Amino acid sequence: MPEYREKLWPTPWIYLSSLLLVPASILVLAPVSMPAGIATGVVLYLGVIGALSLTAPVVEVAGGRLRAGRAEIELSHTGEAVAFDPAAARVQRGTGLDARAFLVIRGWIGPVVRIPVVDEADPTPYWLVSTRRPKELAAAINGSRRPE
Incomplete structure (x- = not known):
């Protein structure tokens, strides 16, 4: 589940x-x-x-993994997820965006969650994922993370 x-x-x-x-x-x-x-x-x-x-992507946290669209990552390879409301999310999607970030964003959804990638072998600094319930997604990620 x-x-x-x-x-x-x-x-x-x-x-x-x-x-x-x-x-x-x-x-x-x-x-x-x-x-x-x-x-x-x-x-x-x-x-x-x-x-x-x-083509609407699915965002899911289950079994110690985060799935966003077709991509998956072990939550043990992620840092503390941070939820952004629509105003702050605009900066995250615009001037605050790192070109190396993995994006699953949709223009019709304002809030985003930023999930840092702490795996040193991964060149992606973070994932930026659109969600209508940013606090719930961040809490699910942070509550499911298991350190290596």
């Missing part, structure tokens, strides 16, 4: 704003064929929504 699990689904406004693909397709294809414009818009909308939903 995972100690923490979250799927980083797109927010509702992403689904709503993607609906603009339908009228845009109609405008482009209306001179050729109105039904083709409608069909193309619907197919594009469903494709975008399907891609966003199917």
